[in-house]
Amino acid sequence: MKPRTSMVILFLLPASLFYLALFLVPAAWAFYYSAFDWSGFSDTMTFVGAGNFIRLLTEDPVFWRSFGNTLKIIFVGGFFTFSLAFLLAVLLNSGIKGKKVFRALIFMPNVIATIALTTLWAFAIYSPRSGILPNFFKLIGWEAGTKFLWMSPEHVFWSMLIAIVWINVGYFVVLILAGMDGIPLEFYEAAQLGRLSIHYGVWKTPAHLPVGLRHCHWRDDAPADCCSQYRCAPPDEARIPAILGENP
C-alpha cells in the first residue's frame, strides 16, 4: 500500500466509524423495526412486513398533512429562499460598502440554534403582546395589522415559513457570493456588452468600460443608426479577447 493511500484511510477512518455507528447502523435498525408492530418498550414484536407503511399511506391523515407541509416548505420556501438569496447576492456584489459585514449578518442565523431562532420569531417578532410586528403596526396605527394573529393555527405555517426562508437565505447568499467572487470582472463587462449587443436599441455604454469595447458592431444586423451617437468601429471580433485581457 502506498503511504499516501494509508494516510487517506487513516484520516477517513474516525469520521467513517462515527458515521457508521451513529447514523447508518441506527438507520438500518429503524428500518428493521419498521417491519414490526412494536411499542418500543414491550418484549413481544409482531412481524407485519409492510403493514406499517401501508397503514401510514392509507390511514394516517397526519402523515399526508405533514408530507404536504414538507412539500410546501421545499417548493414554496425553496423558491423564495433562492430568489431572495440571488437578489441579496447581486446587491452585495454590486460594489456596496461593508459587503463582508452584510454577508456575515445575513449568514448569522445559520450559526444560531434553530430552537433559539424559532423562539425569536414566535416571541420577539410575532407575539401579539411583545412581538415587533404587532407593536410596529400599533405604532403606525394600523388596527387590522395589530389584530392579525401570526401564530394562530390557520396562519402559523406561513408565518414560520417566512422564518425558515430568513434562516436559510444566508447560507445560499454565501454560496452564490463565493461563486460570484470567482468570476473575473471582465466577464461582467463582456456580459454587459453582450446584453448591449442584443438590446442595441436601448443601450448606453457605461463610462468605465474600456473605450475599445464601446462599439456596437458585435452583430451584423445592428441597425445603421446604432452608431449615430457613439464612436463606432468596424466588426473586429478578433480584438475582443485582447481587450478582455485574454491570450488570443
Place this chain on the structure above:
Amino acid sequence: MDQDADQVAGGLVAAGQGYSLNEFITPEFEATFVPSVLHMFDVDGQTYLIPYVYNPAQFFYSKAAFEKAGVTAPKTWDELLIACEKITAAGLSPIAVESDIQGYNAVFFTYLLARLKGPGWMKEAAYDKTGEMWKDSAVLQAAQMSVELWAKGCVPEVSKGYKWPQAQQTVAAGETAMELVGAWLPTELVSATGPDFQWGSFNFPEVAGGAGKSTDMMAFMLSYMVLKDAPHPKESFEFIKFMLSEENQKGMVAAGLVGVPRKGVAWPANIADSQVAAETATVVFGEGDGLQGANAELWVKVIRDPFNDMFVGNVTPEQFVEKLAADTATFWK
C-alpha cells in the same frame, strides 16, 4: 425510575415493563397517602406506580385580579361565566389558554364530561369499540360549552396567537385572571410573579344537572416505578419508601415548591388551596380520565388533538363529535 405517571403508565407499564409492587405495599405504607392516589394507575389490581408529587388540575387564579373584579371562586359553570363578565368589565382577560398545548386544553373537555356524566364515563366511551357512546348528547354539550368560553369572551381571541408560555405569562403580568392547569403553575411562574404574588385555586365548577361532583378531581402525578427486570426490586422499593418518608416529602415541598401525596405534610402557601382540594377529593383521575395512562395512542390521536383542533376553532363541535365517533370505531378495528 421516576416520571410523569400518565406517561409511564401509558408507555412502560402498558408495555408490561413494570414490576408489581403489591408484595411490598403494607397497610401502614398505604395509610401514609392522602385518599385515592396510590391506586390511580393500578392495572388489574396490580400497583406499578408510587406517586411522590401531586399536581391537582384546577383553576389557578390571581387573588388580586379576582379582588379587582369583585368575584369569588365560582362553584358552578354559570357562576364561572358570570365571573368572566365581571373580570372583563374590570379590564382584565378572564382565562389564559395556551392554544398549542393540547394536553392543557383537553382538561376542559375531560372535566366537562366528568361533571356531566361522572368520572370514568369518558374512558368507557373511548373503549366502546363502535364509537356510538360519543353520540350521547352530553359529548356535544361538553364540546359546545368549551367553545362557549371563546364566544362569551372568557378566553380572549388573541389566545389563538399565543405559544406556550405566553398565555400564562399574562397571568403573571396581572393581565389575565386565571388558568386551568396543574398545580405547578405558581412555581413555574415564580420568576415572573415574584414570591409575593397571591395565588388561589378552585376546582372545576359543577354543571347543573350533571352526574359529577366538583370534588371529583383530575391530577397529574409524578411517580416512581420499578422495572420488571430490576435485579433488586425489594431494595428499589425501600428506596421509594425512603423518598416518601415525612422528612423527604417535606424536603421536596421546601426545595421544589410542589404538592406531595403524603398525609400531614403542608404544601407551599401559594398552592394551599390545592392541598385542601387534594384532601377532600372524592375521586382522583389521571389525564384524559385516565386514558393517557390506559391507552396513550387512543387518547392523543383520537380525542385530545382533535378536541384542540375544535377548541381553537378549526372545526365545529358537531364535526368534532362526528369525527370522534368515527375515529374511535376505526381505531378499534
